[in-house]
Amino acid sequence: IGYLPEERGLYEKMRVRDLMTYFGQLKGMETGLARKRASELLQRYGLGESADKKCQTLSKGMAQKAQILATLIHEPELIILDEPFSGLDPLNRDLMRDLILQLKREGRSVIFSTHIMEQAEQICDRVLLIDDGRKILDGELSAVRSSAGKEIRLDYDGDGDFLHDLPGVARVNDSGKQAELFMEEDADPQAVLAALVAARVRVRRFDLRELSLHEIFIRAVGGGEKAVGGDTDGVGGDEDDE
Known part of the structure; x- marks a missing residue:
């Protein structure tokens, strides 16, 4: 050892x-x-x-x-x-x-x-996330990410206030002209795209991808949301990866 x-x-x-x-x-x-x-x-x-x-x-x-x-x-x-x-x-x-x-x-x-989720994504086959001394999820990295939902990376022109009202979007991280749209479970990305077209938003990029470990951890411990593979009542705390 x-x-x-x-x-x-x-x-x-x-x-x-x-x-x-x-x-x-x-x-x-x-x-x-x-x-x-x-x-x-x-x-x-x-x-x-x-x-x-x-x-x-x-x-x-x-x-x-x-x-x-x-x-x-x-x-x-x-x-x-x-x-x-x-x-x-x-x-x-x-x-x-x-x-x-x-x-x-x-x-x-x-x-x-590690506290750096990107390192775990680059290196690990399996992950274990711990918050306040409690396991909140573990498993094969690919399975954890595939079961956690999707996000949309969006490049656009226009006022970003409308992003929060898009169908099936749970949370928005908008930096102006670029945004990350974190989808609700079972949400339809095509409905989001249709809503953007209907609003006459000029879309320069619409990229659907799996959630990062960082976002999975935030969902698991922030606001008491249901974690992948279990529940947590912790807010904040440590991120530990295998």
Whole structure:
């Protein structure tokens, strides 16, 4: 098992390569093998030049990356990551995302928590959403999204006040000229399009798609609406994904 806690901890006076070697030894690796593996990981993921620097000299993002690599040094079959992207800049977030996807392709099991729904959508096969300590839904990502309803991405010209009165629309996120229309269950998108045409609205884009995990979470916990796969009485709270 490899485990990365949310609260990070590096031995500040140790050098990065020595720290990773030590973590490998704790997991039963022979010292020479652990040191070789540490060097390979550091070089592959952009920390080669920092291998012999003390941990206290690393930036927050570099320290986070070093600890993630230390979690993986012994090539565990089960990896548990608590907020693994915290502190990483966009480039390093992409690098860590690709690393997790590579682990999945190798047949490893990865469980991670995040407050960023887009990360779960990019990486996960299954999701579990928790609000105020209660499970509000779980299952295959594709099944969760397909059963949660639809949204319409709309580009238009004209006054957007009419959007709130369209048939079958539960909620509108209108930024002016562009809008997201979140549909009620069993609503007919064709009825929405017909209403737009009847109102002589110039439609430049009408794109029907599945709800994002972010919107599914909002529906599940906001205003006490019925969640996919269950009910919730929580408002706000944490978003945790597997």
